[in-house]
Amino acid sequence: MKRILIARSAGFCFGVKRAISIADETAGRDRGDPREPIHSLGPIIHNPQAVERLEKKGIRVVGSVEEITCGKAIIRSHGVTRSDRAALEKKRISIIDATCPFVTKAQDHARMLSREGYAVVVVGDPNHPEVKSIISYIEEGVPVCTSLDEIAGAKGARKAGVVAQTTQSFDNLMAFVAESMRRFAEVRVFNTICNATTLRQEESTGLAGKADAMFVLGGYNSANTRRLAEICAAINPRTHHIETEEEVTRSMVAGASVVGVTAGASTPQWIIDGLVERLKALWKGEEIEVSFYR
């Protein structure tokens, strides 16, 4: 018998599901109205197939606010900087806000801390749009630290508040908290990590250890999918990172009885279903069981 085990957390997280349904709803309502073109400020998710589907529904991806002259702008799940939001408002563009509520919470904490006189420590990649959006909510003139060295060298401030990019690891957050406690007399910490990433990684590594061959589905441009593929490959050398079922070859599953399937937070369910159907077709005539892992 052949078994296909699918990680229960595979595919869209809460924030991405919400952003896609907001985009779908907007496209359904306003598509075809030339006075109301719909834009998304950057791709709504890092999945080329899903972005292509949204484009067919009339949602045009733009790289900056300057490219939008009228209509609507959808803000994706990891938010937008305060200055970009202000620029959209100034142009009287209707804003459709699909920022994940967990990201909004991190922005709110950063703003509140800076208003209450705390230096702000932001744990995360300073080049990531989510971190840029969090930092933009910190009041002007307030010290901001995004590295351990910056914390150690921070001048003036007596107290600091810590917030984290939602996809950071708990260990990294704790390293920043420890360094902050060495440098500042008072430290406030907001654990703004979202557990969607950790849960997915834990489930996928467990599954990779059980499977004869492992598939990780998701865009090659998706950082969380690439990371998932890396940690699965460390456990199971027969790990394949693919975008769609079209890439599956017979040799990838040769001799395998148990195949594991997981997917990044930006991979739509129809892509996961497509892989299952492809595996069933490859194993035609065999008894096949499809079930969830965990």
Ligand code: SF4
């Ligand atoms: S990973 Fe978490 S914070 Fe990020 S969009 Fe998904 S649910 Fe929101």
